[in-house]
Amino acid sequence: MKKIAIIGGGACGSAALIELIIQSISASLQNQISFVLIERQKKVGYGLAFGSKQPSHILNTQADIMGIYANEPDDFAEWLKAHGGKYRSDVKSESDEENAYTSRLLYGHYVAEQLEESIKKAKANQINIEVIEAEAYDIDRLENERLLIYLTNDSTTEVDEVLLAPGTPKPNTFKHFKDNLNYIDFPWPTKNLLERTGKKDHVGILGTSLSAIDTVMSLVDNGHTGKITMFSPDGMLPRVQPDENKDFERKYLTLSNLHNLKREKGHPPRAKELFRLFIKDVEETEGKPLNWKSFNRDSKDQLPLLEYDISVAEKGGDSLLNMAYSMRYDTSRIWSWMSLHEQIIFTKWLGRHWTITRHAIPLHNAKRLAKLIKEGQLEIIPQNNEVSFIQEKNHFKITTGKDGIFEVKKLINATGSAAKLEEMQNILVENLLKKDYLKPHPIGGTVINPHTMQCISEKGGEHIYAVGHLVNGMLMDVNAVWFNVKTIARLASEIIFKTTANGHV
Template sequence: MKKIAIIGGGACGSAALIELIIQSINARLEQQISFVLIERSEKAGYGLAFGSKQRTHILNTQADLMGIYAHEPTHFAEWLKEHGGKYRSDVKSESDEENAYTSRLLYGHYVAEQLQETIKKAEEKHIKVERIEAEAFNINRLENEKLRIHLTNNDTTEVDEVLLAPGTPKPNTFKEFKDHLNYIDFPWPTKRLLERTGKKDHVGILGTSLSAIDTVMSLVDNGHTGEITMFSPDGMLPRVQPDENNIFERKYLTLSNIHKLKREHGKPPRAKELFRLFIKDIEEAEGKPVDWKSLNRDAKDPLPLLKYDIRIAEQGGDALLNMAYAMRYDTSTIWSWMSLHEQIIFTKWLGRHWTITRHAIPLYNAKRLVELIKKGQLEIIPQNNDVSFLKDKNCFKITTGQDGIFEVDQLVNATGSATKLEEMKNILIENLVKKQYLKPHPIGGAVINPHTMQCISENGGSHIYAVGHLVNGMLMDVNAVWFNVKTIARLASEIIFKTSANGHV
């Protein structure tokens, strides 16, 4: 009997358990496999990402890409239609259910429901599923190749395979501020943010990405009337996502053309070559040459850009947005074809510009940001160079290159998920890195076999797997549910293959 542990019961962990159960039932492994789900929260299926009770915390992806089943991306949209559809108060859409943006909590309810239904099916088939309400903080490899997981409830459990799905990793940056009550090291869960922030406080937010925007929404939805200032090196907001993108057909930046480059040149594609193909597609769609330098939004006034993006999104998006959206299923393959050297070049040269285009703001939230900026409550400042605490004033000082010095009553670290393993504030990850059970990837996350999701390291062995943000360097789109469930399907197939007799299912 093989025992499989899933550490983390958020969306990724839940999707993994669901897929493993489905494949186990289909492979008729009732007498050969059991599962244990380790999640510190009372309720599984939510995690930090989808446990927010703020109804205005909405998904950043349309419903028809959010199915929790690997090969049924529209399942959530279908579920939504059966549960009130676009007329619910927690659904934001000017279109149909497929293009709706629901509250994060509603999606959490969906995942939790699917998890419970799948566990019930497992029990009906006599597959044991154990639930441990605790946090895993260490793992030891035993001589028999089993893995002993150490838990915060002073217990241990021994398993044959471990899947690491810890969810959104909190960053451990700005450690020097951790003892200050007016420093919030992470915007999730929102309860802590709201309890420690006065309604009239001047709140500084480090970051201008989607996490930072959610932080703004948390504050204003709970009656915050004070100033809010967002700081980042470039001051760039994400672009605005249409409810429904116009169709974009690529002719140049296709897998076929990139593979041809690989085949003819005998080397991985270069970032410059990929960008040239990108340019050809955009300029053909626009019907004219594009002034690419003018598209650089670094340190530019965000309000006119935001107004422009809203207008463009209401028309179904421009060529840049729609091409990025059309590439969503191919980006991970293209990334895997690039050498590490070219991946690093792309990250430094184009990474942030790609990110603001590919991971855009839902139209509903973009319109709210405009109103906050216009009435003077929200300001976005680029070129933050230094952050310090002024003890005599009990406030934080942010020094910027463009607008001078700002003082704020509260400071929120909303710079987004930690990228590198050493930046992740998670005791289990910290211990696994120390023991060399996880090997850091130069760009971020852990080194894995991308075909099986198995972690590759000096001492970890062949029975530890990882998904989601833990593999952000080797894979792209790890913050997208649709992408993670696809990688989970591969992982589950590998574990089921190893479990079945002689490797035959």
């Protein structure tokens, strides 16, 4: 009897168990395989990302590609139609269900429901499923190659394969503030954030990306009337996602052309080559050359840019945005074709500009953000370079290179998840890193075999797998459910293949 453990019961962990159940039943593995799902929260299927009760915490992707099943991307949209559709109060849409942005909690309900149904099917097919409410904090590789998982409920479980799906790890930056009651080290769960901020406090938020915007929405949704100041090195807000992007046909930056480049020139795609092809496609659509330096939003006034983005999003987006979104299903392949050297160049040179374009704000929240800035309640400050605490004033001091010094009553770290393993505040990751069971990737996350999602580490062995943010360096789009469920399908196939003795039951 093979026993498989999934550590983490959020969207990725749930999707993995669902897919493993589907493949186990299809392979007739009744009484030959069992699963244990380890999740520290009482409710499974939600995680931090989809457990928020805040109405303004909405999906950053339309419903039509959010299906939890790898080969049924429209399943969530179909589920949504059957559960009230676009007329629900927790759905933001000016068109149809396929292009709707729903609350994250509603999506969490969907995932939890699919998981519950899958577990029932597994049990009906004599496949045992155990759900343990505890946190896994360490793993030992045993002499027989099995893995012993240590849990916070003072128990252990011995398994054949382990999938790491820890979700969104806290960053461990600003450790020296951890005992300061005015410092909130993570914006989730929202309850903690709201309990520790007064409605009239001047709140500083470290970060201007999607996590930071969610933090702003959490505050104002709950009656915050005080000043909110967002700080980041570049002060750039994400662009604005239309309800429905205009179609964009690429002629130059295509997989076919890049493969031809590899074949003819004998080297992997380079960052400069990719950018040149990107420019050619956009300018071909625009019918004229563009001033590309003008697109650099670093340290610029964000309100005019946000208002422009809202206006073009209402018309289906501009060429730059639609070009980026047209690459949704190709970027991970292109990334895998690049050398590590070129990946690092791209990350340092273009990474942040790509991120604000490709991971945009839903139109509904963008309009709210613009209103807050116009009313003077919210401001965006770039070039923050030092954060300190003034004991006498009981305030934080943020020193910036452009706008001087700011003082705030409360400070929230909403910089997003840490990229590098050593920056992740997760006891299991920390212990696996100490044992060299995980090998850090230079850009972030752990080194894996991208075809099977198996962690590559001599000391860790061949039975530990990882998905989601834990593999953010080797793979792109690991913050997207649609991408993660595809990697999970490959992972599940590998585990089932191994379980059936190389493909034969």
